[in-house]
Every structure is written in structure tokens, then in C-alpha cells.
Amino acid sequence: MFRHTRLRLITLALLAIGAVLYGAFTGYFGLEVLTEIAILAILVLSLDLVAGFGGMVSLCHGALMGTGAYAFAMLASDLGLSPAAAMAGAIGLTGAVAALIGAICARSHGIYFIMATLAFSQMGYSLVFESPWFGGDDGLSDVPRPDLSAIGLDLNDPRTFTFWCLAALALAYLVAAQVLRSGMGRSMVGLMHNEKRLRALGLTAWRVKAVAFGISGAIAGLAGVLAAQQTQYISPGLMAWTVSGEALVVVILGGLGTLVGPLVGALLFVMLRHEVSAFTPYWHAVVGMILVAVVMSRANGVYGWIEHRLSVRGAHGKPIEPEVENA
Numbered sequence: 001m002f003r004h005t006r007l008r009l010i011t012l013a014l015l016a017i018g019a020v021l022y023g024a025f026t027g028y029f030g031l032e033v034l035t036e037i038a039i040l041a042i043l044v045l046s047l048d049l050v051a052g053f054g055g056m057v058s059l060c061h062g063a064l065m066g067t068g069a070y071a072f073a074m075l076a077s078d079l080g081l082s083p084a085a086a087m088a089g090a091i092g093l094t095g096a097v098a099a100l101i102g103a104i105c106a107r108s109h110g111i112y113f114i115m116a117t118l119a120f121s122q123m124g125y126s127l128v129f130e131s132p133w134f135g136g137d138d139g140l141s142d143v144p145r146p147d148l149s150a151i152g153l154d155l156n157d158p159r160t161f162t163f164w165c166l167a168a169l170a171l172a173y174l175v176a177a178q179v180l181r182s183g184m185g186r187s188m189v190g191l192m193h194n195e196k197r198l199r200a201l202g203l204t205a206w207r208v209k210a211v212a213f214g215i216s217g218a219i220a221g222l223a224g225v226l227a228a229q230q231t232q233y234i235s236p237g238l239m240a241w242t243v244s245g246e247a248l249v250v251v252i253l254g255g256l257g258t259l260v261g262p263l264v265g266a267l268l269f270v271m272l273r274h275e276v277s278a279f280t281p282y283w284h285a286v287v288g289m290i291l292v293a294v295v296m297s298r299a300n301g302v303y304g305w306i307e308h309r310l311s312v313r314g315a316h317g318k319p320i321e322p323e324v325e326n327a
Contacts, residue, residue, distance in 0.1 A: 002053065002180035002189075007307060008260045015263055016170070023162050031162045033274060038165040039226050041266035042172045044250045045259065046219035049176050050102075051248070052257030053185065054212050055109075055192030060101060060117035062243025063124040064217045068094040068224025069234045070128065073140045083146035091221045098217020099210045106206035121241045129236040139235030143228045155229070165226050172219050176259060179215055188212050253291055255301030264303045 004012075023034050043065055050056040071090035075081045081089065105116040128134045145155040155161045179185050187208045190198045199205055228234045237243075246269075254265020269287065276283035299305035 002177065002185055002259065004177070007310060008258075011260050011264070011303070012173075015267070019166055020163075023159065023166065028158055031158045033270060035162045035165050035230055037266050037270045038162070038169045039223050039230065040247075040250065040270060041263050042169050042223040042226070043220055044247050044254070044262035044266055045169075045172055045176055046216045046223065047244075047247050048251050048256065048259055048262045049179065049219070050188075050212055050216045051251060052259070053180055053192065054188040054209065056102070056105075056209065056213065057114050057248070058117040058213075058216075059114055059241055059244040059248070060121040060124070061216075061220050061247055062241060062245075063121040063239045064094055064098050064220040065224040065227065065243065066128065066234070066236075066239030067097055067124065067217075068221030069228035069238055070134060070140070070224075071221070072225045072228050073143045073234055074134075076144050077140070077142065083144050087146065087225050090225050091218050094221025094224065095214045095218030098220070099214030101217070102213025103206055103210035105213075106209040118241055118244075121239070121244055125236055125239045125241070128239055134236075137236060139233060141233045143232040143234065145229045145232070161230070165230070168222060168226055172222060173259070173263075175215075176219065179212075180259065184208065184211065184215075249287070249291060251301075253287075253294060253301055255304030255307070258300070258304055258307065261301045261303035265301060268302065 019034065019038075023031065026034070043061060046064075047058060047061045050058060068090045071093045072083075072086050075086035075089045076083050079086075101117065101120050105113055105120075108116050129137055134140070145161070148155060153160055153164075155164055180188075187198070187203060191203070191205055191208060195205055224238070227238065250265040250269045251262045252265075253269060254263065255261020272287055272290070273283055276286045280286075294301060294305075297305070299308065
């Protein structure tokens with residue numbers, strides 16, 4: 001069962017304190033970077049929920065993120081719903097779409113599951129790109145932000161909006177952690193390790209996978225809603241399979257199946273992108289080499305490697321954090 005070890009709690013505390021302090025004192029560019037990190041962290045958190053703990057490696061989470069963004073824009077702009085109602089509707093709709101995808105793909109495993117989700121991603125991208133109703137390749141503009149003036153908050157202020165995204169990230173993490181600590185989380189981990197055994201015990205595997213994928217999709221939809229609010233513009237590029245591939249890279253870079261690792265991965269990935277791109281346009285190559293090094297070292301990402309090394313030291317009698325168990 002997923003649990004918060006001392007190391008995970010310390011890491012979460014350091015990330016939270018660092019984000020708050022940086023957000024409080026940085027300038028406009030720093031706020032944009034921090035917002036980008038928060039939105040990416042929500043997306044990779046949703047992916048780690050199903051890939052790291054349910055064994056469902058997905059290449060459609062970018063499309064689910066785009067679904068949330070487009071649903072929010074159209075509910076708020078075309079149907080005239082309030083931004084708050086549009087957010088709830090977009091997240092719920094994305095969760096329903098994800099649950100349907102999870103149910104359809106539930107009987108496939110490994111590479112076949114990946115290819116099935118990739119197919120759904122490409123279908124979503126083609127639908128949005130070709131349809132004038134979704135703005136085609138021009139996308140949709142004038143996406144509104146929620147009006148929180150009643151409680152004294154102006155989301156048009158960059159600093160306030162950054163903290164709005166950080167609060168959403170904290171909420172998404174709490175939801176994901178609670179799911180993993182529940183019976184649903186234990187069922188997901190059990191299905192990943194021995195699906196046949198759990199089926200023999202009477203567990204309806206496809207239903208568990210559908211619900212888990214739906215929850216994950218709803219969190220990805222939240223990331224899409226925030227991405228639409230950040231730029232107040234969305235385009236079909238948000239639904240490209242490369243967005244899903246990038247999210248998977250971040251999860252592996254941080255630590256698959258740790259829930260905390262993807263947050264670290266999102267921070268490292270965005271900082272690498274901005275810092276390395278200042279020196280060379282081939283920043284993807286640098287990230288790729290780092291990823292290859294992580295994979296070849298057989299470490300479970302940067303955070304997973306730290307967790308493992310501390311567990312090894314603890315096994316030799318030193319009072320260091322014990323190794324984490326996911327099930």
C-alpha cells in the first residue's frame with residue numbers, strides 16, 4: 001500500500017516551501033516558469049497514478065489534458081457557463097472520457113495497451129485539428145479565468161494565478177494519495193502484479209481499471225483547464241501524442257510509482273528546458289542523454305535513486321529512511 005515515508009514528507013515539504021518562497025519573490029518570468037512546473041506536475045501526477053501503480057502506461061494523457069482545456073473553453077465561451085461551472089464540467093467530462101478509454105483498453109496489456117491509448121490520442125488530435133467547431137488549426141482564444149473577486153483574489157494578476165495553480169497541484173496530490181491509500185489503490189497495485197489471481201478472487205478487473213483511468217483523466221483534465229487559463233489560448237498541439245510522450249519522460253526521470261518523484265521530475269524537466277535552451281536549441285538531446293543515463297543505471301528516476309540509496313544505507317545500520325513499499 002502507498003504510504004508517506006519520512007523522506008517523501010521531507011521532499012514534499014521542501015518542494016512546497018521552495019515553491020511558495022520562489023513565487024512570493026520572483027518576477028514575471030519566474031512566475032510563468034513556476035506556473036508551467038505546477039501544470040506539468042499535475043499532468044505527470046495523473047500519469048504516475050495509473051502507470052506507476054496500475055501498470056497502465058498511457059500515451060493519451062496529453063489528449064486528456066487537451067480534452068479538459070477544450071471542454072473548459074467551449075463550456076465557458078460558447079455555452080456561457082461561469083468559469084467555475086465550466087471547470088467542474090470540463091474535469092468531469094474528461095474523467096468520463098478517460099473512464100471509457102480505460103474500459104475499452106482494459107483487456108490489453110503492455111505494448112498493446114500503449115498502442116491502444118496512442119490510437120485514442122491520435123483520434124482526438126485529428127478530430128480537433130480538422131473540426132471548425134473546435135477552431136481547427138487556429139485553436140480557440142479569449143479563454144476566461146475564474147472570477148474570485150468575491151474573496152479578494154484577482155486571477156489576472158500573475159502572482160495570484162501562480163498560487164492558484166500551486167493550490168490546484170496540492171489538491172491533485174492529496175486526491176491521488178488518498179486514492180492510492182484506499183481499496184481502489186490496493187486493487188490497482190494488485191492488478192499490476194497479479195491480475196489473474198485477483199480475478200480468481202472475484203475482482204472485476206476492467207471496472208477497477210476504468211475507474212482508475214477515469215480518476216487519472218480527471219486530474220489530467222484539471223491540468224488542461226489550468227493550461228487554458230494560463231495562456232488564455234489553446235491549439236491542437238496540446239493534444240499531440242508528443243505531449244503524452246513528454247509526460248512519460250518526466251515520470252521516468254523523476255521516479256515511476258513514487259508519486260513524489262514525478263513532481264521532482266517536472267521541476268527538473270522545466271528547469272533543464274529553460275536553462276539549457278539558453279545555450280543550445282538542442283536541449284531535447286541533453287534531456288535525452290540524462291534520461292538514457294537514468295535508465296542505464298537501473299535507477300527508478302532521480303528521486304527513486306535517492307530513495308534506493310538511502311534504503312541501502314539504512315540496511316547497513318544507519319538511521320536512514322527505509323525503502324518504500326508500494327503495495
